[in-house]
Amino acid sequence: MDTPQFEPKDAAYAARVEASFALQGAMATLGASLAKIEPGRVVIELNWAASLTQQHGFLHAGIVATALDSACGYAGFTLMPADAGILTIEYKINLLAPAKGQRFRMVGQVIKPGRTVTVTEGRAYAIDESREKLIATMSATLMTIVGRADVKN
Amino acid sequence: MDTPQFEPKDAAYAARVEASFALQGAMATLGASLAKIEPGRVVIELNWAASLTQQHGFLHAGIVATALDSACGYAGFTLMPADAGILTIEYKINLLAPAKGQRFRMVGQVIKPGRTVTVTEGRAYAIDESREKLIATMSATLMTIVGRADVKN
Amino acid sequence: MDTPQFEPKDAAYAARVEASFALQGAMATLGASLAKIEPGRVVIELNWAASLTQQHGFLHAGIVATALDSACGYAGFTLMPADAGILTIEYKINLLAPAKGQRFRMVGQVIKPGRTVTVTEGRAYAIDESREKLIATMSATLMTIVGRADVKN
Amino acid sequence: MDTPQFEPKDAAYAARVEASFALQGAMATLGASLAKIEPGRVVIELNWAASLTQQHGFLHAGIVATALDSACGYAGFTLMPADAGILTIEYKINLLAPAKGQRFRMVGQVIKPGRTVTVTEGRAYAIDESREKLIATMSATLMTIVGRADVKN
Numbered sequence: 001m002d003t004p005q006f007e008p009k010d011a012a013y014a015a016r017v018e019a020s021f022a023l024q025g026a027m028a029t030l031g032a033s034l035a036k037i038e039p040g041r042v043v044i045e046l047n048w049a050a051s052l053t054q055q056h057g058f059l060h061a062g063i064v065a066t067a068l069d070s071a072c073g074y075a076g077f078t079l080m081p082a083d084a085g086i087l088t089i090e091y092k093i094n095l096l097a098p099a100k101g102q103r104f105r106m107v108g109q110v111i112k113p114g115r116t117v118t119v120t121e122g123r124a125y126a127i128d129e130s131r132e133k134l135i136a137t138m139s140a141t142l143m144t145i146v147g148r149a150d151v152k153n
Numbered sequence: 154m155d156t157p158q159f160e161p162k163d164a165a166y167a168a169r170v171e172a173s174f175a176l177q178g179a180m181a182t183l184g185a186s187l188a189k190i191e192p193g194r195v196v197i198e199l200n201w202a203a204s205l206t207q208q209h210g211f212l213h214a215g216i217v218a219t220a221l222d223s224a225c226g227y228a229g230f231t232l233m234p235a236d237a238g239i240l241t242i243e244y245k246i247n248l249l250a251p252a253k254g255q256r257f258r259m260v261g262q263v264i265k266p267g268r269t270v271t272v273t274e275g276r277a278y279a280i281d282e283s284r285e286k287l288i289a290t291m292s293a294t295l296m297t298i299v300g301r302a303d304v305k306n
Numbered sequence: 307m308d309t310p311q312f313e314p315k316d317a318a319y320a321a322r323v324e325a326s327f328a329l330q331g332a333m334a335t336l337g338a339s340l341a342k343i344e345p346g347r348v349v350i351e352l353n354w355a356a357s358l359t360q361q362h363g364f365l366h367a368g369i370v371a372t373a374l375d376s377a378c379g380y381a382g383f384t385l386m387p388a389d390a391g392i393l394t395i396e397y398k399i400n401l402l403a404p405a406k407g408q409r410f411r412m413v414g415q416v417i418k419p420g421r422t423v424t425v426t427e428g429r430a431y432a433i434d435e436s437r438e439k440l441i442a443t444m445s446a447t448l449m450t451i452v453g454r455a456d457v458k459n
Numbered sequence: 460m461d462t463p464q465f466e467p468k469d470a471a472y473a474a475r476v477e478a479s480f481a482l483q484g485a486m487a488t489l490g491a492s493l494a495k496i497e498p499g500r501v502v503i504e505l506n507w508a509a510s511l512t513q514q515h516g517f518l519h520a521g522i523v524a525t526a527l528d529s530a531c532g533y534a535g536f537t538l539m540p541a542d543a544g545i546l547t548i549e550y551k552i553n554l555l556a557p558a559k560g561q562r563f564r565m566v567g568q569v570i571k572p573g574r575t576v577t578v579t580e581g582r583a584y585a586i587d588e589s590r591e592k593l594i595a596t597m598s599a600t601l602m603t604i605v606g607r608a609d610v611k612n
Contacts, residue, residue, distance in 0.1 A: 020208040021208075023206075023207075023208035023209075024206060024207050024208050024213065025202075025203045025204045025205060025206040025213075026204070026205050026206060026207060026213035026215065026216055028204065029182060029204045029205065049178075050178045051178045051179070051181065051182045052178060052179050052182065053176075053177065053178040053179060054176075054177050054179060054223075055173040055174075055176040055177050056176075056238070060177065060178075060179035060219055060222075060223075061219075061222055061241045061244075062179065062215060062216070062218050062219020062220070062221075062222045062223065063179055063215070063219060065215050065218050065219070065222075065244075066213055066214075066215025066216060066218070066219060067215070068215075069213075069214055069215045069218075070207075070213075070215065085209070087248070087251070088214045088248050089247070089248060089395070089423060089447060090245065090246060090247040090248060090396065090425075090445075090447055091214075091218075091245070091246060092243065092244070092245035092246075092398060092551045092598065093243060093244060093245075094242070094243040094570075094578050094598055094600065095240070095241050095242060095243060096570065096571040096578055097571070098240070111553075111555065111593075111596060112555040112556070112593070116422060116449075117395060117423075117449065119396075119553050119555055119596070121596070134570075134571070137570060137578070137580070137598060139396075139551065139553055139596060139598060141395060141396055141447065141553065143422075143423065242548070242576060242600060243549065243578075243598075243600055245398045245445065245551060247417075247425050247445055247447065249417065249418040249425055250418070264400075264402065264440075264443060265402040265403070265440070269575060269602075270548060270576075270602065272400050272402055272443070272549075274443070287417075287418070290417060290425070290427070290445060292398065292400055292443060292445060292549075294400065294548060294549055294600065296575075296576065326514040327514075329512075329513075329514035329515075330512065330513050330514050330519065331508075331509045331510045331511060331512040331519075332510070332511050332512060332513060332519035332521065332522055334510065335488060335510045335511065355484075356484045357484045357485070357487065357488045358484060358485050358488065359482075359483065359484040359485060360482075360483050360485060360529075361479040361480070361482035361483050362482075362544070366483065366484075366485035366525060366528075366529075367525075367528055367547045367550075368485065368521060368522070368524050368525025368526070368527075368528045368529065369485055369521070369525060371521050371524050371525070371528075372519055372520075372521020372522060372524070372525060373521070374521075375519075375520055375521045375524075376513075376519075376521065391515070393554070393557070394520045394554050395553070395554060396551065396552060396553040396554060397520075397551070397552060398549065398550070398551035398552075399549060399550060399551075400548070400549040401546070401547050401548060401549060404546070
């Protein structure tokens, strides 16, 4: 499928994503950073660390999902109005291969934006000696929240 | 549905779960501990921490999923043979309410064990002032791996 | 988990479900009927038929899902206001065993009702010589639609 | 993501898909036909019919899923050995828009083939006056079954 093109409702979408990302304690714990912010598309990267592993020394599936969920969520967030908050309704992840690698790249992409419900897809790649391998796919459903003081950005 | 009862193939199932859990760097990072290990059922608990949050200060959905995925995975692992390794094929999580609380309890339960594929369900509860609230449900599919040196336990 | 108890917003919930079900051409094609309608819980039953099979003669996974999706949807619908319409946002189904049987029972149960988003779970059972077997589990997310003429009931 | 290219293990993959499809009573009931069979990719098409609707007259979400599940399953089947059977382990579908249209096109695509487990993705399109609209996305996990007489093809 061709990647859809989207018009952001708020020109300051990238700054809003950066400010919100900086508030996520979990992203700091993962050593994750924002590598790209485009309308409807966000890329997050992180390095392998022993503190993020499952029992075989691979990245824990939940950690892959944590970064991928954030990539999908922020992809959706780029298209929301300036005063909106965002919550994840649900996501599903398929783990295609063990998360073996030195570095990981998580790509979140909006498939269908909506006033209330936005659907996104994510792809996780493991990077080893500059070879990139698809290790997981995600579909995530997001909800735009307006007018709730405790769920803003 | 009544909770199904299962016979473990390996009497040392609890020790195997504990040994594997101790190898998960991610569980230490989450401050998570094993609260219960029964045939086909595992409970993992953790405390709220700023290092595990999303932008509103709730537990990050991915962190809820990380602990819940481990609970489901180890629930399946209790029923596997002594020499088996385990990998998560996929999971889906529905986030029913923001993960607000002082402490969290993740329950993983086998629904259908299998020689190759095992299906489990998970429930995440937030605990606040001793009130418990269901905040997420998961379904996870696991694969039993035999004879692969890099995927043992 | 104990089955949650719910108060319907509209006392005529059962009549609304029956009227909507009667409009579903797909349910007639499946030979499906409403076996139980309770607040937050709906049971749909159907018989095996050659017209509903996959290549091994079992009920097609998609047909199991069609009836289960309707059971989950109507479970949610029992708790919605009188003027609401309902749409399925997403569902996931795990197929635990081949859908072999003479008759099938699909149970939809609300886990978390909401003003906009409702989360449900489903269980499909195959019935053979009066023995019942769990063959599939579903989680489905529903959306309450208000004020759209083309999506009422 | 670029569409991956695959080598079929069995040169007669298309004939195997056609023979298996012809055995699916459910596909005849849906009026569905095979529009394309390529290594790792299968397209199924069907027309709108009143017998396949939900209560608003749209195609029932379960019917969309039934055809999409078959497209994904047969996409996986094209890459399996000649003596293999196939079962769906699980799938998840996101319904992006009501299934309004005269005709529907379901595309199943293998993302990651495997000896035991194969992961696929599906896209459903509604066609109205030759305008095509993406209405649903699926991810489906398949299992290759070898040596079971009741699950062949």
